[in-house]
Amino acid sequence: MTDSPTPRSEPTALDALQQTLAAEHAVVHLFTALGGMTSASREPELAALLREQYQVHRGRREQLMVMVRTQGAQPVAAEPAYALPEASTADLVRAAGLEAEERCAQTYAAQVAATTAEARDWAVMTLAETASTLLRWGADATPFPGAPDLLA
Template sequence: MTVLDALQTTLADEHAALYAYGVLGARTSQSATPALYDAVTAGYRRHRARRDQLRAMVEDAGGEPVAAAAAYDVEGRLLTGRQVQAVALVIEEGAVEVLLALVAQSTTDVREWALTEATWSAAWQLELGGTAGTWPGAPELG
């Protein structure tokens, strides 16, 4: 896999994450669950910025950024705050794995950026009710 391929894979994952966070935001109430609303909003903003940065990186690498799909499946029921939180946690777990694959395929600035973003998603899992793991993004090492 080339760096460009890894960037495109990461960008595609960010498109899906943004879609999912949009769905989560629609299932969250700022007045009823303000902490969850704030967490979902912060996650959406971070992933939007990440997507925009990845588009620029793909172009800098000579590629045409992969487009988002018209829709994505959002796994899980979204009737309660706990269910919304659980889906957000799954998004961040997946993001860490994809970003660490980009770390493995890249060097210099791209690698540093991907590691920073993977660290954010790993730490954000704690904000979403997850637990600290020894090797976030690498379940095979646990």
């Protein structure tokens, strides 16, 4: 007799919030490190984008922590350390920032799918903001940022 695979359940609204919070912890850490790798005098636009997005992601992280607590749960903690890219040029810093924003878009798209009411409204708004930010990082415009599987 063969064991049939256990069907994967869809994430709960709380799971989606926690996964999104975990992604925000990682991007805040990354943008802190990338800011230290970027020369404001040689790359003022990139340095300004990093500073701005660092603040945006810190705010989102704080909002997510409130949303998780509102659900009666303890927010997931940041990891003790994160792998960092060896970003030594402006192009590598920009690529790392773009990749981080793409991962955030994916978690916000998953949050839209798994939540309702205010949490969904907030995730939709944040996903739209992230889509605009992706363009600033150099991404091509796509119909469904964060959800490429919808194109299939």
